[in-house]
Amino acid sequence: MLYQRSSQLFVEAQQYIPGGVNSPVRAFKAVGGTPIFVKRAKGAYLYDEDGSVLIDYINSWGPMILGHAFEPVINAIKTTAEKGTSFGMPTELETKIAKLAVEMVPNIDKIRFVNSGTEACMSAIRLARGYTKRHKIIKFAGCYHGHSDSFLIQAGSGASTFGVPNSPGITPGTAQDTLLASYNNLEEVAHLFQSNPEQIAAIIVEPVAGNMGCVPPKEGFLQGLKQLCLENGALLIFDEVMTGFRLAKGGVQELYQVDADIVCFGKVIGGGLPVGAFAAREEIMNHLAPLGPVYQAGTLSGNPLAMAAGYEMLQYLNDHPEVFTSLEAKTIYLKNGMQEIFANTNIPFTINQVGSMISIHFHQDPVVDFTTAKNGDNDLFKKFFHGLLERGIYIAPSAYETWFLTDALTYDDLDQTLQAIKEVSLIM
Numbered sequence: 109m110l111y112q113r114s115s116q117l118f119v120e121a122q123q124y125i126p127g128g129v130n131s132p133v134r135a136f137k138a139v140g141g142t143p144i145f146v147k148r149a150k151g152a153y154l155y156d157e158d159g160s161v162l163i164d165y166i167n168s169w170g171p172m173i174l175g176h177a178f179e180p181v182i183n184a185i186k187t188t189a190e191k192g193t194s195f196g197m198p199t200e201l202e203t204k205i206a207k208l209a210v211e212m213v214p215n216i217d218k219i220r221f222v223n224s225g226t227e228a229c230m231s232a233i234r235l236a237r238g239y240t241k242r243h244k245i246i247k248f249a250g251c252y253h254g255h256s257d258s259f260l261i262q263a264g265s266g267a268s269t270f271g272v273p274n275s276p277g278i279t280p281g282t283a284q285d286t287l288l289a290s291y292n293n294l295e296e297v298a299h300l301f302q303s304n305p306e307q308i309a310a311i312i313v314e315p316v317a318g319n320m321g322c323v324p325p326k327e328g329f330l331q332g333l334k335q336l337c338l339e340n341g342a343l344l345i346f347d348e349v350m351t352g353f354r355l356a357k358g359g360v361q362e363l364y365q366v367d368a369d370i371v372c373f374g375k376v377i378g379g380g381l382p383v384g385a386f387a388a389r390e391e392i393m394n395h396l397a398p399l400g401p402v403y404q405a406g407t408l409s410g411n412p413l414a415m416a417a418g419y420e421m422l423q424y425l426n427d428h429p430e431v432f433t434s435l436e437a438k439t440i441y442l443k444n445g446m447q448e449i450f451a452n453t454n455i456p457f458t459i460n461q462v463g464s465m466i467s468i469h470f471h472q473d474p475v476v477d478f479t480t481a482k483n484g485d486n487d488l489f490k491k492f493f494h495g496l497l498e499r500g501i502y503i504a505p506s507a508y509e510t511w512f513l514t515d516a517l518t519y520d521d522l523d524q525t526l527q528a529i530k531e532v533s534l535i536m
């Protein structure tokens with residue numbers, strides 16, 4: 109059996125950890141089979157507990173944009189760890205990374221660091237509510253903003269995979285303050301503003317969606333949201349946990365030239381350590397404690413190891429903006445290759461791609477929102493996933509996930525991947 113040791117480890121894990129995992133998508137429920145237990149990783153490759161090498165297209169769900177165990181980051185963690193791992197007191201490192209982030213990202217003056225993307229989004233809406241003195245928020249079906257109560261309403265990827273868009277444990281009171289619209293649909297958003305006058309604090313959006321596969325914003329969609337926010341006194345929150353420091357130095361604000369009011373970060377910003385952050389203009393950020401009345405705190409927030417890792421990552425990206433171009437070129441190469449392969453089959457497919465985010469949907473129609481994302485044929489996806497896995501290619505174990513390329517991938521890796529895709533396409 110190919111994954112004997114992983115299977116054993118999974119059996120043991122399930123005895124002590126619910127479902128054997130600390131985050132549901134890792135359990136392979138959507139694709140079946142046994143999750144792969146990883147031993148170590150370097151560059152573009154994962155080395156699993158059964159001795160296989162896999163080319164990694166997930167990269168810890170995004171953070172490893174420069175490859176696993178990236179030396180400058182690892183060295184910074186080592187050096188910092190020698191000096192102690194947490195103080196609960198301010199350190200100069202926090203200011204260093206804050207200054208750098210504010211320089212790299214347009215339209216933000218101050219940034220607060222937290223420990224996850226979930227915390228960043230949760231705190232961002234509290235800040236928006238405190239600032240506007242309104243209660244309701246608008247989110248889009250299929251967008252994921254972490255697992256805090258207000259957002260677990262048609263939340264894409266993990267939540268959708270399991271068919272529990274409204275998780276038990278979320279009170280009706282909380283759910284009623286979250287208004288839902290379809291991604292890329294400005295009319296629905298305009299209608300929500302009309303039917304909830306002066307009650308909407310903010311729109312939160314993945315400005316390039318990545319949790320229902322990759323779904324780009326239609327031309328004018330983000331600008332339209334900005335306009336509706338301006339007209340109605342609401343704030344526009346860009347959840348750039350996935351896109352920030354990945355699609356461009358300054359994220360989607362820079363890529364599509366739209367200014368958000370609050371921006372959330374995670375994933376890349378921590379260089380592979382648990383970090384999130386939210387940022388805005390000074391006038392908004394000054395509403396946060398200790399300056400203002402909106403409370404937010406964290407025992408391990410601004411943790412020195414995490415700040416050191418994040419700083420090295422951002423510094424490298426700031427000094428090497430060609431990474432973004434190189435990543436995009438590799439992703440387009442993969443996209444063109446896949447397009448050619450599947451065009452020669454009867455398999456219905458659509459590929460969406462923005463920068464280094466890409467996803468294939470096994471359905472012929474364009475995927476523009478959650479409804480169209482759900483059209484994809486999951487049986488075809490399962491075959492695709494397991495066929496690739498057997499050939500040493502690791503993609504996300506769910507049809508609702510984006511692939512995240514790493515710049516550590518070589519064109520040889522991409523060719524090897526395309527060869528595997530070609531073989532798999534013949535047996536799907």
Ligand SMILES: *Cc1c(COP(=O)(O)O)cnc(C)c1O
Nearest residue numbers: 224225226252253254349350374
């Ligand atoms: C991953 C993700 C989150 C949640 O971040 P965690 O660090 O997993 O809590 C929030 N928003 C988006 C867009 C994400 O992709």
